[in-house]
Amino acid sequence: MAGSVRLALVVGTCAVGGAIAGCGPTGKSRAAASSTSRPAPTLAHVVLDPSTRYQTIDGFGAADTWTPGGPLSADDARLFFDPDAGIGLSLLRVGIEADGGPLGSGALSDIQAAASYGARVWASPWTPPASEKDNNNPNNGGQLCAAAGTTCAGDDYDAWAVILAQFAADVQSQTQVSLYGISAQNEPDYQASYASCLYTPDQLVAFINVLGPKLAGLSPPVKLIAPESQNWSDLWNGPAYGTAILNDPTASRLVGVLATHDYGYGPVAPPSGLTIPLWETEVSGLPPLGGRDVTIANGLLVARWVYDAIVYGDASAWHYWWLVSQNNDDNEGLLFEPGAGPSDAGDVSSPPKRLYTVGNFSRFVRPGAARVDVSGAPAGAAIAAFEDPATSTIAIVAINSATNDISFTLTIAGSGSSTPFTPWVTSATEDLAPQPPVDVASGVFTATLPAQSVTTFVGQP
DSSP: OTTOOEEOEEETTEEESSOOTTBOTTSSBGGGSOTTOOOOOOOEEEEEEEEEEEEEOOEEEEEOTTOTTOSOOHHHHHHHHOTTTSOOOOEEEEEEOTTSSBSSTTHHHHHHHHHHTTOEEEEEEOOOOGGGBTTSSSBSOOOBOOSSSSSSSSOOHHHHHHHHHHHHHHHHHHHSOOOSEEESOSOTTOOOSSBOOOOOHHHHHHHHHHHHHHHHTSSSOOEEEEEEESSTHHHHSTTOHHHHHHHSHHHHHHEEEEEEEOTTSOOOOOOTTOOSOEEEEEOOBOTTSOSSOOSHHHHHHHHHHHHHHHHTSOOSEEEEEEEEOOSOSSBOEEEOOTTTSSTTOSSTTSOOHHHHHHHHHHTTSOTTOEEEEEEOOOTTEEEEEEEETTTTEEEEEEEEOSSSOEEEEEEETTOOOOOOBEEEEESSSOSSEEOOOBOOBTTEEEEEEOSSEEEEEEEOO
């Protein structure tokens, strides 16, 4: 079947369902076949070493800010957050209005829906009140009034911090859900025409030192997330918000999660020895990446964003921008609004492929899993692996962006297991579709990745 994983199970010297060196297409020895037959190419050899661990994964998510149509439907909530019947997102990002209310009419209901599936919820502000900014405007950037660095008199750091802390208390009282964290500011490095606020690294550190104690004093305490810069490079280069936070003894203690967006589409490795979790908290397919795309090509692009963030940026969490697009001629949502997608792609029955390629990670790489070492990935493929220490389940996510199939053998170091792995495939024709189990012998299996696909192999060696 097109797009399915084609497996090569070694039996003696020949293979069932695929070709290996020394065997013909019917399973007979090549010595008995035509003498002009060429030997099969040597398979790439991938080694997975669970004893070499990297970051612990906190989850995968997206945002519901400014949702004009009210709360998510029950079907959409299930599709987004159910780890069995959906893609299993484990994080929801909501927005905070300048007056301290939720940014979107459906936010409180969506918080409850996400939490009912076990997802953690956190929040970002876009702007303080206009009266507390030096441009007296919620839009077009401007800065929070403070004694130093702004053109307005007075210091509104404490007043704005009180509003943000009260948001967490209000959410808990109205939804019975405790927020996991609150961001100090959405994109402090980007002057947008819409709601926005600018901070220099020093200003953001000063505000963190006011906001942090208020969040820590809540019951239960709420983590402070910062800086949510527009570009990954602004964490460590240019403005270097992350560097400024780490260099301040108070801010570095108060910040529970370092965060960045990825609109430069280029993760930058953190400094060695970083002990604060690092999250990617927003990215989407803005122009010039094309409009209203539901294809596997777009799904593969987004899968590589996830892979690059985790493997090269050491991110512990990854978020797309919107759960549902809002009548935009682009790919800012994992789903389009009903009727807004190309052809019949606007409803839950026919989502974009990016929804499922994100699901190749989010459904199987659960919070608490650790990224483990993988070496020897074949040319044209990107492979990342994760182990859940609570269940010893391993999830191997393999991306094949090439237009040809890619075969490989994989050895799990230190494993003598013969427990099969189940592949789950997203391709042009399949959406997180389970395939026949891959047989394992002494911790080794052989498989072929279909052209232009994402496959997650799941098992307990």
